[in-house]
Amino acid sequence: MRHSISDTSTLLLDRRSISPEKYSGRRVHREIVEQVLQHGTWAPNHGLTQPWRFRVFMDDAAERLMSQLSDAYRAHAGEAAMESKADKIRQRGIRCNAVVALGLEHDVDGRFPLWEDEAALAAAVQNMYLMCTAHGIGGFWSTPKFLAHPDAKAALGHSEGVTGMGLFYMGYPEGEWPSKGHRKPLEYVADWITE
Numbered sequence: 001m002r003h004s005i006s007d008t009s010t011l012l013l014d015r016r017s018i019s020p021e022k023y024s025g026r027r028v029h030r031e032i033v034e035q036v037l038q039h040g041t042w043a044p045n046h047g048l049t050q051p052w053r054f055r056v057f058m059d060d061a062a063e064r065l066m067s068q069l070s071d072a073y074r075a076h077a078g079e080a081a082m083e084s085k086a087d088k089i090r091q092r093g094i095r096c097n098a099v100v101a102l103g104l105e106h107d108v109d110g111r112f113p114l115w116e117d118e119a120a121l122a123a124a125v126q127n128m129y130l131m132c133t134a135h136g137i138g139g140f141w142s143t144p145k146f147l148a149h150p151d152a153k154a155a156l157g158h159s160e161g162v163t164g165m166g167l168f169y170m171g172y173p174e175g176e177w178p179s180k181g182h183r184k185p186l187e188y189v190a191d192w193i194t195e
Helices: 005-014 030-040 060-080 083-095 114-135 150-156
Strands: 052-058 098-104 138-142 163-171
Touching: 005 114, 030 052, 030 098, 030 114, 030 163, 052 060, 052 114, 060 083, 060 098, 060 150, 098 114, 114 138, 114 163, 150 163
Parallel strands: none
Antiparallel strands: 052 098, 098 163, 138 163
16 A cells, blocks of 8 residues: 555545634744645646636735735625625634645636636645644635625736635644544445446
8 A cells, every 4th residue: 555544534534614713823944835735736637728816915914914805895785785795704814824726727728617627726725724733733615605896806916817715724723623524325325337
C-alpha cells in the first residue's frame, strides 16, 4: 500500500465545515494558507484547464473585506436587510484572518462544458478542506447570494472573465473539534450491477 488506509480514512471522516463564528481568533499563518491552496490545485480537472482562481485576504485585508461585504449585503437586501446578519458578516473578518475569494475561469476555448470546470473547483475545495483538517484548522465554503451585488464584486476584485464562486474561510476552531457527522448508509445511495 502506498498510504495508510487508516490515516486516510480518518482524515476523510474527520473533515467538517466549521463556520467562522466557531473560530478562536487565533491567526492562521500564510505558509499554511499557501499549502492549503497548493494542494487545492492538485484536484482533477479535464484537460488540465486548472480553472480555479484564488484571491487571498489576510489580516487587516480580511477585516476590511468583511466590512465591505457587510455593506454590500445591506445594499443587496435593501429594506429587508437585518442588522444582525450585517454584523455577523463583519465579525467574520475579526474572528478569521484568512478569507479566500474563490473564482472560476472557464476554459475560453470551450473545449469542455462549464460543469466540468465547476466540478474541478469543487474538488479543489475538497482538497483544501482536507488540508485544513490535517492542520487542525476549520474550513468553511460560503456562497451567499449577496456576493452577486456589484459592491461585493468590486470588493472581491476578481479579474475579468473570472466568476465568483464564494468564499472559503480558514481558522482554528474554538474548543474541541466537532463530533463525527453522519451520512446515509451506502445501500440508500448505491446500486450494484453485476450482470
